[in-house]
Structures are given as C-alpha cells and as structure tokens.
Amino acid sequence: MQVQFGVLGPVVAWDGAGDAIALKGPRHRAVLARLIIARRRVVPVFRLVEDLWTDPPADAVGAVRTFVAALRRALEPERPPRAPARLLLTEGPGYALRAEPGAVDAWRFEQAVAATATLPPKEVFARLEEALGWWRGPAYAEFADQPWVRAERSRLAELRLHAVERQAEARLGLGLAAEAVPDLDAHVAEHPWREDAWRLLALALYRTGRQGDALAVLRRARTLLVEQLGVDPGPGLRGLEADILGHAAHLAPAPGPGGAAGRVWAQTAAAYDRTVPSGARVRLESTVGLLRNLAVTGGSGLQAARRHRVAAVAAAEELGDAELTARVIGVYDVPAIWTRVDDPEQAAQVVAAAERTLTALPPGGHEAARARLLATIALESRGPLPQARRAGRTPSARGPQAARQAEEIARRLDDAALLAFALNAVFMQTFHRAGLAPRRDEIGVELVALSARHGLATSEVLGHLIRLQARSALADFPGADHHATAADRLAERHELPLVGVFTQWYAALRTAATGPAAAAEAEAAYRNAAARLDGAGMPGLEHGLLPLALLCLRVQHAQPAQAEEHTDWGPYEPWARPLALLAQDRRSEAAAALRKVPDPPHDLLFEALWCLTAQAAIAVGDRQTMERAYIQLTPAAAELAGAGSGLLTLGPVSKHLSDLATALRRPR
Template identity: 50%
Template sequence: MSVQFGLLGPVTAWDTDGALLPVSAPRHREVLGRLLIARGRVVPVGRLVADLWEDEAPTGAVGAVRTFVAALRRALEPGRPPRQPSRLLVTDGPGYALRVGREAVDAWRFEDTVARAGQTPPRSAVELWDEALACWRGPVLADFPAAAWAAAARARLEALRLDAVERRAAALLATGAARDAVADLRAHVSEHPGREDGWVLLVTALDRAGRRGEALQALAQARDALNGGGGALARTEARVLSAGAGSPAGTADTVWDRAAASWDRSVPARSRARLHATAGLLRDLAVTGPDGLEEAHRHRRDLVAAVETTGDPELAARIIGSYDVPAVWTRADDPEGAGELSRAAARAAARLGPEGPPALRARLLSVVAVESRGDGAADAPLPRASGAPATEPWRLRAERAADEAVRLARHLSDPALLAFALNSAFMQAFTACGSAARRDALGTELTRLAVDHQLPGHEVLGRIIRLQALAGLGDLTEADTEADEIDRLADRNERPLAGVFTAWYRALRLCETDGWQAARHRYARVLAETADCGMPGLTQGAAALVALVPVMRGDSLPRPGDFDGLDAGPYRPWLTPLLLAASGDSERARQALSTVPRPPHDLLQEALWCVLARAAASVGHLPVLRRAREELSAAEAEFVGAGSGLVSFGPVRRHLAAADTAIEAHASGHRRPTPH
C-alpha cells in the first residue's frame, strides 16, 4: 500500500511522497491508532465505542464512530471513487479492520528489523539496529498516553526499544567500537536507571575504551541505582577490578596495543611490509569465528585490488597466494568475490609464466581451484539436467589447476604448501557423484601430513573432510571418532567454526540411528545455533534441506505447507519442480524439469539429483529421470547427501530402485499414481 502509518510517536499517516495526510481530529487519530494496534484484526464497533469512551458512551456513539471511520476513509484514500469500497479501512462483519502490509506501519517495520538484527553478525547488525531505532519519533501513541486500550502494546514496544538500544551497544562492543557506544549508553541509563544490562554495557564500554576511572565511577552509580545490583553487575565489577590489579605490562591486550602502536609509527604507509602483514592478519582473522571470517572475506578483496595496482607481479602473486585458510564447504560464501579472487590468481599465475617460482605457482593454482569450488568459475549458463553429460571448460581448468598444484607441492616437499594444494584437490573432487572414497583418502593424507608437521588448522580440515566422507559411506562409528577429535582440536587451537560441522553431523547421525522424529528437534537447534556462523554458503537454504529429510527418506511428495515460509536459497531451482509436482501442477513441473540446470558439482550433488529424480518420477519426465539415475549409479554404495555432513536421505540404492521402477512404469505406459 502507498499509505504509511505511524504509531511510534503521534498517530500519523503519510502518502507516497511522505506528505502528511489530513488526519488531524483527535477522535479520528484515536480510531486509527486503535485499528493499527489490532494488527489487521477486526475491531467490533461496540469495542471501539467502549475504548473511545472509557467512562460512559454518549447516546449516538455508534453513529459517531461510523462518522469517524468515513472521515478516515476520505483522508486515507482521497482519490477513491464514490460508493467504491475502501481497500484500506474495510468493513468486516461487526466492525472495521485496517488491511495494510507490515512494511506500511512503523511499529511493524521496527519489529521486523529487530528480528533481522538479532540474527545478523554484530558488524552488520549495528546498521540494522540503527535502522530499527530510527523508526521511533517519540513515545508509542504519544497523543493518547492514558488510553487503556494501548497499554499492552505500548509496554511491549517500549520493552523492545530498550532491548534494541542495549543490543545495538553490545554489537558495537563486539566489533571493537566501545567508544562509539558510550554516549548513547550514558543517556540510556540516565533515562532508565533500573536496567542492569544497560549499566553493565556502559561499564564494559568505558573499560574497553581505556577509561577505567569512569568505569569504576559508573559501577558505583549502578550499585546505588540498583540497590547493589545483581549477578551481572557483580561479574562485571570483578572483571574490571581483576584487569586493573594485574601487571599492565604483562597482559596480552596491552602487549598487542603497544606493539600495534609501534608498528604504526615505524612502518611506512603504503609499504610492501604493510601489504604482507595485512595478508597475514587476514589469514589469522578468518579462523577466529564468524565475525572474523566475514571481515577477512571483505578485506581480502580490497587487499588483492590494492596489490594489483602496484604493478609488481611477484608481489601480487605472494599476497594472493598467501591466503591458505582451510576451506571446507563447497559452496562459496561470496560467489562474486570468489570469482574475482580466482580470476586475480589466474592473472598473477599468467604473469609469472610457466618458468616462475614453482612454490608461487602452486599457491596461485591452489587459490584458483579453491575459489572455483562447485560452479564458482562458471563463465556460461550451467547445462540442463535433461541433457547429456558434459564437461564444461571452466571445470576442466579448475581441476587441472588443483592437479598441477599438488604435483608441484609434492615435488618441492613443502608440507604447508602440499596441505594447501590438497585442500584445492578436495574442492575439485566432485567431478561425478560417488566421490566419498576418494575424499576419504584425501582427508586421510591431509590429516597425516598435518599431524607430522604441526599444521593444526589443516589437521582440523583433514578430519572434517573424513567426517563428511565417512558419513557418506555409512561408517558412522569411525565418523564419531573424527567428530570427537575435531572438537578437541578446535577447543585447543581456538578454531570455533569447526564446531559448526560437528553439530550438524551429530544431528545427521541421530536421524540415521533413531529416525527423523528423534532428530527433528536437534536439527531445529542446530539451525538456530549456526545461523550466524559467518558461512552463508552453508546456512542459506539449510532449513529447506532439513525440511526435505522426512520427504526424501520416505516415498512421497511434500505435503501442502511443508515448505511454507522457508527460503530455499541456492537450492530453489532443484526444489521447485518437486513442489510443483506436489501441488498437482504436473505441466509446470515438467516445464521446470526441462529447463532446470544440472546440480552443482559439490557436496550436495547426489541429494539434488535425488530430488530431481523424485519430481521427474511423479510427472513422467523420463529424460531427467534417466539422467539422474545415470549420475547416481556411481554412488550406489553411499548415503544420499550424508557426504555433506548435514543431511541424509538414506541409501542411494533405495533411490536407484525407485528410479528403475518409475522408468519401467513410464516406459511401458503403466504410470503409477502420483504419491501424495
């Protein structure tokens, strides 16, 4: 709708251009506010009368309400022809309702933005918290402060606002912007001195900003305001006091601050040393957790762009090739950025030429292969699943880059370089379905290499590769051993992101051993806990994958509503034919199958081929059904999707048998009824 409504301040309505609509009479605004508070539900006329006249309604109150509504309709839809029903303020049974979208009401936009901010990493969340708080123009329904009908909504929205102020401050602290949080927190606790979380955040911000004296003073003020305070304040006070009692020269933070300041003073701006140091810092930052990984991704592209402007091909090669952070998931978190980095590495390798330093060439080729994971290097549309198998040029280039990187690294006998090259070989190990045994061998070699040469990051990677491969092969006992070892190594070496993969594996394992009903709550918890892990390539569409588990482990199509509200993300093209078939729209399902691209060559290719096979079997699309059966035949001994470590659709053999039955039935003209 073009009309916008305001509750967070005086009750207001605006047109498309932001001009105020003529809703000036107090009773008109009160009716508008009451209908907005109802959130689209019908408010009976009698209820409106009781709310507008809380003591005793006058004679003719019902007629007055109808007059107010008629005036509101004219104000909100000035161009509506006479006798044409209102699209906004509608009559529904015994009363009235406002039919507007959530984006049309400032309070609802605030709620939705708060929800998004709560699921976003801190650095990005700060902008969302700012956007949410900018919706407020004053107190809720500021022109009706005593209205009893607004009390509950007013209290709820105000509580959300106070929470948003504090969570914004917490996000600033998490990103190192303690100084930026102080001023708003001071105003916050001044206005709401009874909020312990606000005081805790203010004290923490002052302490991290190097203003310890003010932090101690704020602690004293908080104790007075809170009559001593609770456990959170006590823990904050203990932390501040213990930090001050230690030897300032001996704390890690102090050493870091002094060393960083010395570096900044001593190393010239725009020097090569700064480029090398930045590359090393980003490499370390990427394994610190979700925020660090996101920051490393963002700044790495800037660093590569900066080094390419130097015109020094060897320097560019060294910087681009230095980012040997272990890569596990086969769908890039930032496909566009991955493509840029792959092309930059290829350019650097071309400038060095075949006679360039072998170690540098191996690093650059490894970057090309890692960043070309899945179909990341595609320079043309993917072939259709209904067509004949084809080997695309971009995949051949990436596979050859990985092979050459491994060959060079073995020849040079450089363990760290070989570990990086084996990582690239893993990313290109998905030429066809059924690669779990090959990946297990790669993971085993990488693990042994890392153990022998003290490469903890790549040991974790090697064990995760094995965990996935063993799950795909159905060896859950050995996979359990790897999961336990991954958790131990991650804790000892501060690799928090490794826990994302073991958490998903344990949900998969529970599903395999105890069934979907036992695992569904575990999956719900894992989805919530890993939503902010900093790996959108893994998490986008993950809820849809989980929803497919009970469908694909059975023999039917999805039920109506199974996927309502779920974002299929990158898996949408392959899920759409199945959902169309489930809805009974066989013709559109066949059309979708005729144009759908083949699944990407990644950890979920077997799963997506099975989804296509199920859809094709249900509507009789033999080209896709036969192609899926052909692709899956190489994985006959594996479990569908389990090689991802995320979900399992059961043994491939069962899906192959179902495809054979469907092919025979459709080919002979005896089509079985579509399952529901």
Template identity: 55%
Template sequence: MRIDVLGPVRARRDDGAPVALGGPRHREVLARLVAAEGRMVTTDTLVTDLWPDPPVRAVGALRTFVAALRRALEPDRPPRTPPRLLVTEGPGYALRLPRADVDAHRFQDALDRARRDPGAVTGLGTELAAWRGAAYADVTGAAWARRERARLEELRLEGVELRARLLLASGDGADLVADLGAHAAEHPWREPAWELLARALHRAGRRADALATLRRARTTLADRLGLDPGPGLRRLETDLLHDAAPAEGAHTAWTAPGVPLGPRTTVALARTLALAGGDALVRSRRDRLAAVRAAERTGDPALTARVIGAYDVPAVWTRADDPEQSRALVAAAERTLAGLGPDAPAALRARLLAAIAVESRSADLTAPERDHARRAAHRAEELARSLADPALLAHALNGVFLHSFTRPGRAADRDATGAELLDLATRHDLPAFAVLGRLVRLQSASALGDLDAAAVHADAADRLAATAEAPLVPVLTGWFRARAAADRSTAPGGPTAADVAARYRAAEDALRTSGMPGLHRGLFPLALLGLRLLHDRPAPTDPRLDWGPYHPWTRPLVLLAQNRPDEARTALTAAPDPPPDHLQEALWSLTAHAAARLADRTAATRAATALRAARTEHAGAATGMLTLGPVARYLREAEECAGEEAGAPG
C-alpha cells in the same frame, strides 16, 4: 540515547544523564546486541553466549532481561506500543540505533573514513581519545566478548598508527614522540610502531635517537620473536644513516594507501578472524579483499602473490559464502600470475593456483571455469610436492578436494585426500588442516554409510577444534549427529522423526549465525525433506521454508505434496542437471524420485545415468550433514520408470 562499549558498558541519554541498565546480565545482553551491529541475534545464541551451561529457565530469564532493558532504554514509551530500539525480529532480538549513537561503531566508521581520506584524521583522533579502556571491559568470561575485544583492539592499534602516519605525512607529528614511544614499548612486535616512532623522532630533529630506536627494534624483534626487521624498517635505517629519510608517508614494500599496517598484517588478522566464525568470519572476508586490493595498488606482483597466498584458511564446502568476492579474488590471482610471468618462484605460483582453486566454488561457474580451477588445483599440488612444503601442499590438497565432485560416486577418492591431509597436518603441526582432514573423512564415511567411522572423525574434529580455537567445527559436527539420528530413526528403537526434526532445528539455529551463507541457505528444508523421504512421507509444504539454491530440484516434490501434478511435471522438466558439488547425489535422487512419481521416462533416464556410479553411497550424506537414504533406492525407482534393466551399466 548513546551506548558506549569501548570500556565498561554504559548508556547515556542525549543530555548525558546515565541510564540504569541493571545487573551484569542486562549489560551483557545489550553489549551482545551492540556487537551484532544491527543484525538479529537469535534467542538460542543469546542464551548460549550468556550461560555456558544454560539453566532450565534460561529463555525466560533472557526475556526478563530484554523487558527490563526496554524499559530502561525507552522509559517514556506508551503501553502496548512496540519498542523502537530493542526490537523483536524473527527468532531473536536486534538493537536499532544509528551507528553514530554507539561509540564502537563511530570509531570503526571514523577509521574507515581515515583510510580513504587523509583529511578525516581529526575525527579519527577524536574517536581514539574516547576509548575508556578495553572494549566490553566488564563483560568477563564470555567467548564472544573476548573475540570482539581482540578485534576492536587490533583496530584501535591500526587507528593509532594510521593517525600518526597521516599526521607525519601532512608535515605535523613531531609532538607524537611520547605517545608513539609508549605505543612501541607496549606492542614491541609491531614493526609499524617502531617505524613511526623513528619518523617522529627524525621529524623532531633527533636523528640519532631515531637510529637508536630502529636498532632497538632490531634487537627486540630478534630476541622476542626470532625475526629480522622487515624491508620497511631496513630501508628507513639506511636512509637515516645517509641523512636522507624518505618523505613522511612514503610507501614501503609492505604499506599502501588505506592499509597502514600493511597487507601482510591485515591478511594475518583476517585469517585469525575467519577461524572464529560468525561476525568475525564475515569481517575476515571483507578485510582480506581490502588487503589484496591494497597490495595490487603497490604495483608489486610478488607482494600481491604473498598476500593472496597468506590466507590459507581451510574450506570444506563447495559453495562460496560470497560468490562476488570469490570472483574478485580469482581475478586478482589471475592478474598476479600474469604479472609475475613464467619465471616466477614456484612457491608464489603454487599459492596463487591454490587460491584460484579454493575460491572457484560458485555454483554458477561455467564448465570451462570449473575445468580451469581443477587444473589449477592439481598444478598447485604438483608444485607443492616438488617444493616439499607441507603447509603449501595442505592448501593445494584443499583445492583438490573441493574439485573432486566432478561426478557422483567419488566418496572413496575424497576419503583418500582427507587421509593424506590428516597425515600431513599431524606430522607437521598444521592444526587447521588436521581439522579439515577430519571433516573430509567424516563426510566421506557419511557418504559411504559408515556412521561409526564418521562418528570417530566427528569426535576427533571436536577435540582438535577445542585446541585450535575453531568454533565453527561443532556447528558442523552437530549437523552430522542429527544426520546420524535420521538414519537411525528408520530402525526399531531408534529416535522418532519428531526427535530428529528437533535435532536438525537445533543444528540450524547454530548454523544461522555462523557467517557461512553458502552452506546455510536451503540446508534445513532439504534435511527435513530427506527425513520425510526416509519415512515415506510427502515433502514439507510450509511456505516459510527457504529452499535457497535447491529450489529447482525440490519444487516438483513440493508441488506433488500439494496435489498439483501438472505444475510438478513442468517444474521437473525445467530442473537442470545439478551442479557438481556436495549435494549432487541428493539432487539427482530427488529428480529420480519425482520422475518415478510422475512417470517421466526422460527425467528418470537422466537421473539413472548420473546415479549409477554412486549406487553404494547415501544421497546427501556427502555433506556429512543430512541424508535422503541410500542412492540405490532412488536409482531403482529411476530404472524401473525408465524401463531399464536394474543394474544396467552407466
């Protein structure tokens, strides 16, 4: 079986015979699963992607499409035997095809090989020639398809330029002039296209035409974008004027092996992808690190600093989605700071320091590492203020916010940071940071129990997200609305606990495919536990629940719900102090509650000491996504267990 999506969606058998896939919806389901590259796509995601306003029987219709696709893809599969290609997995479906059997995957793999090995240029040319038009050309109107088309088109353009660069570097390429001329005319803002065309003309013995091309590039960039040519184009023009063109494939300041578009372009693409979420967010993290490593290989620390600092995507959560990569980025920023030396431009130092602060979010950071990151955040803020650079200051304040969880009870401080971010972003047209400011203020109002104010910020964040193309924002605000419903469920006439659990489950389904594992893992069980505590019920004991990083603090209550008090005491004793992040008040409150249930005065004293500064806040609500109820309840339990006077100073 072969599936092609680089053009209209189609399937063919090994002998080339076409497969009748059915109507447009059938092809869109297949295409969406191809885009997931073997990963499971939930039923809810498929329904949302197929229908902006799903009909009542949408899930049933989806199952009908899947059944028809299975018959088309495996017509000879015996009855009552499980499918091998389009499989059911968990709450959704996945396509199990070798990457070589899907044209989009073959193309991406060929591009990756050519980045690493110039000898793979022939295979890249073969896959570029196989494109039949825009990716997913017949899937119109779907947001996911628009994102995939844009991503694959960017990779196609990179592939065209990489192939040309490799052929020129090998001594070939004089016959590329016509193709590169069309490429530059179609994409006049891409400096590598002009550079490669000029090199190909020079290779063909047409030095005057090469110079004319570079001058046309200068005029085009100035007229259309108001930009001067980059250093690579300027250097090539100078060399050609002196009839001393550099060797084909020589590196300019913005190019490096494996990143033919240059690290600057790759980071710009990664930043755009990050705001899209989902698979695009996962890819953006990968592309960003590749660009930083490519920049480091040039040996130019100023270039590396610009590449690291260019990825100023706002971050609202205190746990990294990829801790290993975050450590690699922090290490690269530290090396670059050292390479620049003490006399480096303040703007470069500020961006590197802000990057260190934002990326230092792993829960396993040591205390000295956290202190270092917090100092980096405040030093970046100082430098940004001295430079009067609003975009840089917004990025620095993001780092300050992420390191404001040094102890429980600092919601008011974070709200002040959020208010400054919002004001700064509004005055200087920084929409992504305006969204961040709204989300920070939403979290802070939620922590303080002011749900009306939090709802105002949630609504405003949704409106901003619609214009800033930030689809992750409704995922977060959906969780807030479930959290608000949980709070109302304890009041007469409020939603039932079952209704709230259903809202949390819907929010969980949206979060599952968001590309944010650092936020996702363990959050849903913790929300359910908070809901049960609000209604004075025991912890959920479903063994399928993945408590993720919160397991040490939830386990005592789960064991108590299973009537295993001795094991619960052991687990409570083993639970460490919670890390200083969004959920520290919640985890300390769980410790306090378990200590009171088990009459453990030592644990109760620890919890009471930590929680006193947060007595006016709501446990877990600093996330803006769940709540365990007022901290005061858990503080009172801990103080009574510890035999302390209620309200004793911390």
C-alpha cells in the same frame, strides 16, 4: 504472532515473520510513534490532533480515527470483522498501544542497558554489541522536528551515548584497549563535551603503551572545555592525568583470563603501528595474515575477512608488484570444506586477480607462489564464476587443472603447508561425478597424517571433516563419529568455533540415518543445527538448507514433501519445487516444473539433488528424466545419498536406483 516495532531509526513495524508492515502515510506513522512514546498509556484524541497538526482541519478527529482504523488493519490483518482489537485499543477519550514490553526496540534497548549494571565485562560487551546494533539511525528519525518527540529522542540519544561508553569500558576490562581506541576517537570527535568519553580514550591509549598520546588527549579535552565552555575538566579527567604521570598501578588492565595476552597484543600492535610506516608494503602481507586468522573465527570475523581480503588484493595490484600480489593472495590459505561459494562475485574477483598475477610473475622461480595462486584459483572456482564465463572458460575445466598443477609443485618442493593447501584445492575439485567418496577419503587420510606430522592444526581439522563426510557417504558411522570427535577436540584446543557448526549438523544426519523411528528426533536435531548457522558467516551454506534437510528426511521415509506455499527453499528451489507441488496434488504443474529442473551442481549435494529429481520423475512418469537420473546416480550405488555432505541424507542411493529400475522396467 507478535508484532515488533522499531523507533531506533525511521518508525517501522514488522510482522511475526520479520517482514515489514505497510504503515501507509507519514501521519499514520506519526500516530503510531505518538502511542509508542506514551508507553502503553492512553493518549486522548485531542492530544493526537494537537500533535499532528499546527492548524488542525475541521475533520481532524475523524481523520485520526481513520488513521487508527488503518493501523489496526495493518497490525492485525487476521482479526475477524467486528472483533475487538487486541493491540491498538480504544479506551475512554483516546487510544493506547498495548505492545508487549519486548515488542519495541527502544524499550528493549533500555532494558538491555539497565541489565548490564551488574554483569561482568564479557557479558556487558556482548549484550551492548547486540543492543547497539538495533539502531538504524536517529530515534524517531522522520519526526525530528516535532515538539512531541523531542524529549524522548533526547533521552534515547543520551542512553545510546551512555551505552557506547559503557561498552568501551567493558572492552578495556577485557584487555582490548587497542580495539577500543578507534571507536572512542570517533566518539569524542562527534560528542566533544562528554568528559567520560575523553577519559576512556586516554585510558585506552595509555594501556596500549601510548602514554604521550594519552596525555595529549587529556590536554586537548582541557583546551576544548576551557575555550568553548569556560569550565575546567572534572575530577575524572584531572585524576587520570595525575595517575598517568605517576604510572599508577591501578591503570593497568585488571588480571583475568586473557588479560596478559590482551596487554601483549595491544603493546605489540601499538609498536608495529609506530614502527612500520603506514604506506609500507609489508603491511599488506601482515594484514592478510591477520585476516586468515580472523576467518576461522566464523561469524562477523569470517565476513570481515572476506571483505577486507578483496580490498587487500586490489591494493597490492595497484602497487604493480606481481610478487607482492602473489604473496598477498597466497597467504590466505583458509581451509574450505563447503563446496558452494558464499559470494560468487567476490570469488570471481579473487580468481581474476590470481590469473593476472600468474601471468605477470617473471619467468623462472617463484614456484611456491605459483602453487598458492593455482590452489587459490581451484578453491575459489566452486560454482559458477562470472569472470570465468566472460573469459570463455568454464570453471569446471580450469579448477581441476589448477588443483593438479598446485599439487604437483607442492610435492616437488616437499613443502608440507603448501601441500596441505593444494590438497584442499584437489578435494574441492572431486565432485565432477557421483560416487567419489572413496577418493575424498584418501585425500582426508593424507591431509590428517601430513598435518599432524607438521603441526598444521587447521588443516588437520579439515582432514578430519573431509573424512567425516566420506565415511558418512560410505555408511561407516563409527568411523565418522571418530573424526567428528577428533575435529571437535582440535577445535576446542585451537579455538576454531566454526567446526562445531559442521559436527552438529553431522549429529543430526546421524540421527536421521537411524530409521523412521527417529524421524521426529532428527527433525528437532536439524532445527537446532540450523539455529547454529545463524550468524556463522556462511550464507552459501545456510540459505534454504533446513527446508532441504527436512524434505530429504520426508523423502527418505516415503512421506510427502512440505506443502507450505511460502517455504523458502533458497538455491535448492528447482529441485524441491516438483515434490512440493506433488504434495499439493498439483501433478501437471509438478511435471512442468520438473521439465525445467537443471542438472544439479557438482558439489556435496550432487547425489541428494539427483535423488530428489529421480523421485519426482517417478511420480509424474517422466521417463527421460528417470533415465538421466539412473545414469548419474549409478556410480554412487554403494553410498548414502547426500551423506557425503555431512549434513543430510535420503538413505541408500541403491534404494533410489531400485525405484528407478522398477519404474523403467529395467532388470535390477
């Protein structure tokens, strides 16, 4: 598999699986760096000696050969002895690294920047966002003081600065002037001699309604250039100042999709920033409201929303105002469909803050705030919460209690939005045993009707996804199809991209449930769905899910598990490992692993993991585990194992119960 090289930061190499390759000492990395700089051309041995040592030792040539030999072993570990090298070649008087054009991050970066010359702003921004993310520090970081790297470092640094400014220009072209200001402000502070950066910053400020700030920036640039360099600003800065003073029409954002919305956003944000004092408490509530909207975009937006949400809650608590803290915590009513917490420690912090705030609220009144705090506790109490354990209270006891209390208050207050939030919490606490798909379907029915009546779009989507899961568990695929279509339609109308992740996984499950003839098609569908998870911002969902889905597909069709030794099962490893060992004919190890398997967590995959455990127990003759599996799975006899997740299935639970009954010699 192709080796990748990184020089946009410390010099590194990665194998085809993305793992770092051990490159030994600094002179080994220096040889590699020097060959990368040569861009596939031959570097004579004498040149390498001169570059590596100021005062070369007597055996310098031999040392270089030793370094090259070690690099070859690291870069091509599976090359047979005496077979010719394919990557680091000996040619004539020296060596050449024949890396592919896309194998070096610096080369890819250069190509990406060049490609943006003819692209529209949206594609420019996206491509440069990705390319700038490849930088891990200054280029060739550990060789900054070496003469042989100086010119290349300077060239790459200049190219990076150009890319930053090109991306800022694309932002302005998309009507995102307010978002461009902070980055440009930092950019000119670090690189004050770049006139184009000053021009872009002033233009961004002008487009956000900050004409005075824009002119001040231009005057600051002029003062700096005159006093420090003794030169006047160039025509770009002079022309922009004249255009701003004359309110030139061409300075307005170009018309296009989102242009008007972008201008309104920028002007409103600027007005808010000017009008509301920086220390005002209302800013915290406004911030969390924005974070709520940011979360439903998925990807980096969801991750940023989670991170800043905790900071906002902490800031509210520092002010000592329980009512404000309750509002800051409670306004983040982001719908939740997945039952495993992405960040348990962060969830524990939110739960602890909500519990403290409940206690601190003055008695009497504040019922809606209490309900939102209780719903938050129930939603964030999915999975093991360290804070709850330290307090001597199990999450399974507190979560359902909090959900019930939130629902009671919401119904008493007749508050539709609050009830939708509470029903989401109730849904998250309906996994204490198997066979509860009908109950979850009832919640979904009410949530869809309630949300449609009151225009609660995100809650209506949640209701359809809950019903999609429940109807899948009950093998009602026409019904599940209806809810998948409804969820996709709402998601498109209200710009909710995360919904497509779940409906694509459902489509793969739907294919897997059609029978053995579709196994290959189902595997391909699962792999495509897994690719959709990459960067979706839900690590609690993505890690290990694809291997688990493929394992369930194999077990469903009575095929052995994946036998690859290095399969990353993620959090599902305890339940997958016995079957993987059985596939390798390691029966005694499988039996030992099965004895260590914990009970599955009470979540959307509860029945699926019990079915995997049951099949492993049958294979090794573990009667005690078979008995436990039979008892746990019996309430779900009418459901499809795992299909309640909307992600995967092992076929009818009744089939697994029948297998257990046969192995236990029970009457069916």
